[in-house]
Amino acid sequence: MKKPLLALTVLSLSLTSLFSTLPAQAALPLSVSGEQLPSLAPMLENVTPAVVSIAVEGTHVSKQRIPDQFRFFFGPDFPAEQQQEQPFRGLGSGVIIDAKQGHIVTNFHVIKNAEKIRVKLQDGREYDAELIGGDEMSDVALLKIDKAKNLTQIALADSDQLRVGDFTVAIGNPFGLGQTVTSGIVSALGRSGLNLQNFENFIQTDAAINSGNSGGALVNLNGELIGINTAIFGPNGGNVGIGFAVPVNMMKNLTEQILEFGEVKRGVLGIQGGEITSELAEAIGYESNKGTFVNQVFVDSAADKAGIQAGDIIVSINGKTINSFHEFRAKIGTLGAGKKVTLGIVRDGKETAVKVTLGEQENIKASxxxxxxxxxxxxxxxxxxxxxxxxxxxxxxxxxxxxxxxxxxxxxxxxxxxxxxxxxxxxxxxxxxxxxxxxxxxxxxxxxxxxxxxx
The missing domain is CATH 2.30.42.10 (PDZ domain)
Structure with missing residues (x-):
């Protein structure tokens, strides 16, 4: 532990010595050859007030099986399991999406089992927050703070317009240090198969994301929200340049349903489908591996009523290309029941468009x-x-x-x-x-x- 501290001290001294040799009036230039140096600062000054820190408290309840020898000793009436309650505290981030209503979006795993949720704004103000609703399967939750004035909300981008290589900026509260900004690019789109959540359609970025960034903002260079930072891929829980965010379009669909219905009203197409492997593509004469292959159409489902058939390949939703079955499933599952969508399908080598009204998974059962x-x-x-x-x-x-x-x-x-x-x-x-x-x-x-x- 002493060596890193010594190295840091030496670096600090060397920098001090360096700057001490400069003339007293010397300063870092604001421009070079008459051109302003690029900086993210002006954009961040408008965006960072919309990103908050979240602290939660709650109790984890776990069940522990009692060994049979104890039950034999104390008698058959002795319980087979014992519940244990363990208090916990957690930290995360959130994004203000409606300043007037005090609505804040974060990850569901940040507030799961929380009995108390405390929100801290960039300017230091703190408020108790109420959970309006959430969707664990998509890892999105919506909070509300009352009586907070002069809030700043963030503008929402269209995440369907993202391209690999677009610049990204991640804002959050890593390790409880306070608001922190990192930058990178979009490394990949439509990431799935990570076994993180049931609906996976992540934006992958190399902007540094660490523990505590969950629920924070991933924005573009215009200061518009493109995703909610959710997870990292690393052997020790630290940043290795692979982070994931829920696309803002998915988040928007879910929060609109929560506000309208009190919970997520999941849409259902009514098919059984899967990925298009190279072997399947060769067998059916399809010259791509993008899309969703329809294995089965359920009777009287939305897909059946729209005329979709087994063997069809779904290649787009509302004109947006579908890369994989996981991406397709995530988008359909978060659009909401009753939504009208146009699906691009390939049948017998010919592409056509089909209009579908999504069905309802089941009657909404309010808890x-x-x-x-x-x-x-x-x-x-x-x-x-x-x-x-x-x-x-x-x-x-x-x-x-x-x-x-x-x-x-x-x-x-x-x-x-x-x-x-x-x-x-x-x-x-x-x-x-x-x-x-x-x-x-x-x-x-x-x-x-x-x-x-x-x-």
Whole structure:
């Protein structure tokens, strides 16, 4: 440990000696031959206030199996497993995407299991943050801070326009040191197969990303957000020039769904597909390895209704080329149910376009039982245009559940709770988070309005 410190000291002294030999009035030049020296400073002055540091506290719950000899000694009633709670603290980064609403995006793994989330702005102000929602499968979460004024939000780029070789700048809070800026280029696009998350379509960059950068900003030279820094590839958890970020277009799709529905409403095409290997390409006479090969189309799915067939090769989404099955799966899975997309497909050597309306993975099930036990067993969705009123529709009620006991019925539409109107799942979730005890649900049932009391 002494040698590096000594080397650093010597370097410092040598630099001091060097500058001491310069005339007192000497300074670093601002221009050369009348031309301004290039600098990222002007751009960063506008962007860095939008990047925040995040500190979390929580409790990890782990289960430990009790050895059989202990159970034999204490008797058969002794539990087979024992739960252990371990407090934890963590650090990460976040990006302000809506200054007016106080919305901050970060990685889901940064705030997972957190019981307290604290956000620190660049100017030193600190606020408690509320988790609006997140998607663990895509590693994106949305936070909100209240009563914060004079926030700076970041502009969003179109990540589909990125090219390998574009310059990148990473901003975050590595190792808890405070806001740090590094630079590099886009090393690759559409990275997948890393076994990091279920939906993988990463931007790869050689801008230095380290522990604590998670959730921070990856921006272009215009100061526009192109990705959310997520992971690094390194044997010891340190930077080796290979970092990954969630593309901003994917992040935007997810946060819009969280704000509208209270959670991610995942879109489904209804196919079974895979990568195009060189052997497969040769077998079907396809002169490329880019795209998604359709192995099977499920009956009555969105793909089936659009006329997609087994053996088709999907090569683009809305005019954007698809490089791999993982990239295709990630984009479809984060677009959202009900979205209309145009798919480019190759069939029998000819390319054509097919318009598809993505289906819904399943009924949106709000985790309302965590907010109020009386609603356990009810599956809830947002109303659509064909419904008579706006609200939260009860799509089904499990037999014998508390929801059935309180007389909730399928097709009921919740339009208010305790005199507060609700028009979607997000509003219902917000109201339930603020309520405790008895709920007075205002229900639209058939052509009449009723109240149900849920305890």
């Amino acid at each position: 309302v039982e965590k907010l109020h036990q009386g609603l356990t067993g009810a599956s809830l969705t947002n109303t659509n245009a064909s419904d008579s009123v706006k609200g939260v529709k009860v799509s089904s009620v499990e037999a014998g559940s508390p929801a059935e006991a309180y007389q909730l019925q399928a097709s009921d539409i919740i339009i208010g709770v305790n005199r507060q109107p609700v028009e979607n799942l997000a509003e219902l979730r917000n109201v339930l988070e603020q309520q405790s005890g008895v709920l007075a649900l205002n229900i639209q049932r058939d052509n009449r309005t009723i109240y149900l009391i849920v305890r």
